[in-house]
Amino acid sequence: MKLDLKNVTLCIVDTLNHALAVEAINRSTEDIQFGDVILMTNIRLEGNFRVCQIPELKNIDDYNRIILSELYSATTTDFVLVAQWDGFVVNSGAWNDAFYNYDYIGARWANQGTGRDIGNGGFSFRSRRLLSVVASAAHSRPNGMAEDLFIGHHLRQVLESEHDIKFASSEIADIFSYEHGNPRNSPFGFHAIYNLWRHLPYRKLVEIIKEIPVVSINNPSTALLLVRLLQSGQVAAFSGIFQLLLARIGAQALLSNYIRATGNPERSIKEFQLGLTLNNIHNIEISQ
Numbered sequence: 711m712k713l714d715l716k717n718v719t720l721c722i723v724d725t726l727n728h729a730l731a732v733e734a735i736n737r738s739t740e741d742i743q744f745g746d747v748i749l750m751t752n753i754r755l756e757g758n759f760r761v762c763q764i765p766e767l768k769n770i771d772d773y774n775r776i777i778l779s780e781l782y783s784a785t786t787t788d789f790v791l792v793a794q795w796d797g798f799v800v801n802s803g804a805w806n807d808a809f810y811n812y813d814y815i816g817a818r819w820a821n822q823g824t825g826r827d828i829g830n831g832g833f834s835f836r837s838r839r840l841l842s843v844v845a846s847a848a849h850s851r852p853n854g855m856a857e858d859l860f861i862g863h864h865l866r867q868v869l870e871s872e873h874d875i876k877f878a879s880s881e882i883a884d885i886f887s888y889e890h891g892n893p894r895n896s897p898f899g900f901h902a903i904y905n906l907w908r909h910l911p912y913r914k915l916v917e918i919i920k921e922i923p924v925v926s927i928n929n930p931s932t933a934l935l936l937v938r939l940l941q942s943g944q945v946a947a948f949s950g951i952f953q954l955l956l957a958r959i960g961a962q963a964l965l966s967n968y969i970r971a972t973g974n975p976e977r978s979i980k981e982f983q984l985g986l987t988l989n990n991i992h993n994i995e996i997s998q
Contacts, residue, residue: 712741712742712743713741713742713743713802713805714743715742715743715744715745715791715805716743716744716745716787717745717787717788717789718744718745718787718788718789718790718791718835719744719745719746719747719748719785719786719787719789719790719791720735720738720739720742720744720746720747720748720759720790720791720793721747721748721749721750721781721784721785721790721791721792721793722734722735722748722749722750722792722793722794722795723750723751723764723767723773723776723777723781723792724749724750724751724767724794724795725751725752725753725764725765725766725767726767726923726925726926727795727922727923727926728751728753728755730795730796730918730922731749731751731794731795732749732755732757732759733795734793734794734795734796734797734798735747735749735757735758735759735793735798736757736758737798737799737800738791738793738798738799738899739758740799740802741799741802742799742802742805744791745787746760746785746786746787747759747760748760748761748762748784748785749761749762750762750763750764750776750780750784751763751764752764752765752766752767762784764776764780770856771853771854773857774851774855774856774857774860775848777792777831777857778844778845778848778851778857778860779845779848780845781836781841781845782838782841782842782844782845783845785838785841787838788837788838789809789810789835789836789837789838790835790836790838790841791833791834791835791836792831792832792833792834792835792836793832793833793899794832794833794901796832796901796902796903796905796906797832797833797887797899797900797901797902798833798899798900799898799899800896800897800898800899800900800909801896801897801898801899802898803896804885804886804895804896804897804898805898806882806885806886806898808882809835809878809882809886811876812835812837812876812877812878812882813836813837813839813840813869813875813876813877814828814829814834814835814836814837814840814861814862814875814876814877814878815828815829815834815835815877815878815882815883815886815887816828816829816830816831816832816833816834816835816858816862816878816883816886816887817829817830817833817883817886817887817888817889817890817900817901818830818880818883818884818888818889818890819862819889819890820890820891824880825866826862826863826866827880827883828862828877828878828879828880828883829858829862829877829878829883829887830858830887830889830901831856831857831858831861831862832858832889832901832902833887833889833899833900833901834858834887835878835886837875839873839875840861840869840875843869843873843875844860844861844865844869847865847868851864852864862877884897885897885898886898886899887899887900887901888900888901888905889901889902889905893908902931902934903927903931903932903934903935904931904932904934904935904937904938905938906918906935907935907938907939907942907944907947912947912950915935915947915951916950916951916954919932919951919954919955919958920954920958924958924959927955927958927959928959928963928967929967930967930968930970930971931971932955932967933955933964933967933968933970933971934971934972935951936948936951936952936955936968936981936985937968937971937972937981939951940981940984945988948985948988949985949988949989952964952985952988952989953985953989956985956989956991964982965978965979965982968981968982
């Protein structure tokens with residue numbers, strides 16, 4: 711029997727990675743019956759969801775605007791579970807009705823103290839009350855600020871003191887999701903491309919890296935996937951994904967992303983050189 715979450719809407723906003731967004735919905739609904747399932751996108755698609763038509767998202771700021779300003783009007787349930795193509799439900803058994811006691815739950819941010827660590831918006835649980843307040847305040851978001859930082863940092867004090875909005879504790883957040891570091895036990899969901907290796911088979915990672923638009927993989931987060939694979943001892947997977955990324959975005963971009971991902975140029979060059987050696991590539995000159 712499926713988990714009954716009839717007062718929760720599952721929602722993904724994506725106009726670039728349509729097929730992967732649909733797959734994330736399918737994975738999230740495999741063991742859960744949501745009250746509503748919405749894919750906010752720019753083309754007509756069919757599946758176990760309804761499409762809410764939006765213009766093509768030109769950049770991340772368009773995404774931030776949709777999430778903050780339009781999520782409230784697009785949904786009717788008491789709560790919304792925001793997911794992404796690289797962040798979805800992986801353990802329905804970790805669902806906890808205590809989640810309903812909070813207006814916002816997201817994976818803890820790294821290196822943030824209590825009161826500033828909740829949390830990541832890519833896979834997040836939001837009350838309708840929060841959506842309403844945030845929609846009214848969306849116009850005050852500083853240019854370029856991510857929507858989750860706007861909620862969890864910029865607005866948090868006002869949300870708590872003036873609107874009695876409740877952010878999850880670190881303990882609840884760890885049960886709900888993870889993003890940075892290793893997950894504690896087996897949470898309800900996760901976020902980030904660099905965590906996909908824990909939840910998808912290698913062949914699926916290869917398929918994603920081969921087919922996804924370059925703009926979605928030419929970034930430090932994808933380089934961090936290589937770091938995580940190497941850290942976990944999956945050298946063959948590291949080598950294979952390295953070769954694919956090298957072919958798709960080029961050596962200089964990959965190395966630059968790797969350095970930004972680790973914050974350690976010496977380590978990055980060493981691991982980049984390992985990737986070249988494993989793939990028997992000797993004609994690439996490495997420079998920072």
